[in-house]
Amino acid sequence: MEECAGLCGVGSSRGCRCRQQCQGPAETAAADGKPAPALAPAEKHVEADAAAGCCAGSGGIASPMRPPRCSLQDLPAEMLVEILASLPGTDLLSLAQVCTKFHRILHTDSIWRRRCRDEYGIRENLQNLETIGMSYREVYAKLFPYRHTLGLWQLDTEHYRTLLNVVVDGLCITGWTYGPSLNTHVDGPLQFEPSFRIRLTERKSAAAECLEGRISRPHSRHVQIQKGRLTLQCNETDHRKDLTMRLREERGLVLVYAQEDRYQYDCLAYRRLYLPPRHPDDLIRPGLFQGNYDPFGLKIVMLSFHGKYARVTKVTGDSIGMLEIHLMRRIQLPDGEFFHNLNELSRVVQEIDKQVIREREQQQQQEDGTEESQGHGWQSPAQPSVGESGAAASEEQPVPFVLPVGVRSRDQNYPRTCRMCFYAVDTVTLTGLAYRGRFPGVFILFDENHLGFIWQELKYFILFGRVQNTFQNVEAPSPQAFLEMLKDIQSGPPGRSSLQI
Incomplete structure (x- = not known):
């Protein structure tokens, strides 16, 4: 009681002011000779919290005070930038709608630079983007609709099956088609040829262009993904005859016999190909x-x-x-x-x-x-x-x-x-x-x-x-x-x- 009296600024003869302040309505009424009023459950909870923390550190039996609650919004902006940059882009889109502070911080380009690097492998420097008048946030927004097209795909056909590897190549999305070789050893690298490209540097909505053939210039190509299938539809098919001629020159008549039917279709469908877990x-x-x-x-x-x-x-x-x-x-x-x-x-x-x-x-x-x-x-x-x-x-x-x-x-x-x-x-x-x-x-x-x-x-x-x-x-x-x-x-x-x- 002496220690408590010293902290409260009163002598022991008058009692502990802290104790008096912590008295609930029941104790106060009993001291005055009045009946104690009934407490609601919420009031009992508040009174218990106050009684548990009032004499913290005074040598009494009371438990220590609870630490003050800290909201994520109370953190410094620099720390929030570091935390938000480690979250997936799909979560950031939801966090931008939580409050005005998050919405403002998520305009920081370093956050989207890290997301572009971790999720899509883009390592363009900020100077290159400033030259074309784009930010990493805009690049991520351009990539987002095509995120499900990235990866390996197998041509879904009853004829010759090939592979399609869709990757982020600089500020483009490029689809590379695997072409088997007749003279390569099993330890040699796979040979891929460009099939289509989506430029992300255009100010308007990105469009896919076909890269097959060596005579005709790049032209429009429609890319669509639905239910685990990737569909490529080309608006022009004349270049495919040229592609068949090139295959005859590079890989021989035998290989073309197996692949020629594949290039008769205007629309090619691919299925997702996962690599086995280890x-x-x-x-x-x-x-x-x-x-x-x-x-x-x-x-x-x-x-x-x-x-x-x-x-x-x-x-x-x-x-x-x-x-x-x-x-x-x-x-x-x-x-x-x-x-x-x-x-x-x-x-x-x-x-x-x-x-x-x-x-x-x-x-x-x-x-x-x-x-x-x-x-x-x-x-x-x-x-x-x-x-x-x-x-x-x-x-x-x-x-x-x-x-x-x-x-x-x-x-x-x-x-x-x-x-x-x-x-x-x-x-x-x-x-x-x-x-x-x-x-x-x-x-x-x-x-x-x-x-x-x-x-x-x-x-x-x-x-x-x-x-x-x-x-x-x-x-x-x-x-x-x-x-x-x-x-x-x-x-x-x-x-x-x-x-x-």
């Missing part, structure tokens, strides 16, 4: 690889992991299909090196294949005709691998590798050592034809960047090399979205029933 238990890093399948040039495939299985899905070319790798069925190599005798290798593959077919038939009977058997269930990539782990694959000692006698290949420049081999099955469906096939064989893991597959029946070897190009805006929003994309690739174009292998 998990610690994956044998190697998943992603895009290119392989030398046939005379039509290199084709792009996608490696992904699904629990007990890995899949190599074809994303370009004139066929659809999937190489399914059974990670639980590893093939042991005799004498610490790969098979020299093709007959011995074929015998091992046939024995495993018969066992897989028998187990699949048994499971189908147990499931009463369920379409998805154990070998073809689409498991979530988030599910850990049951077989070898990524650490085990990296620590595996390489063994000498040479193709068995009698196995053909278009690429003799393959790695001379390998780490692991697994039983695998390649399923092929030629688009536009009623052909489908199932080819068991051996999947070969050479290293982090090279894969291989030997078709046991066809006696043919395919080498895959990792695509070294980097891509932006290719992350799937969820594991389920990635699985749905894989099913979409296997189903073929809309309106066509998929061929079940």
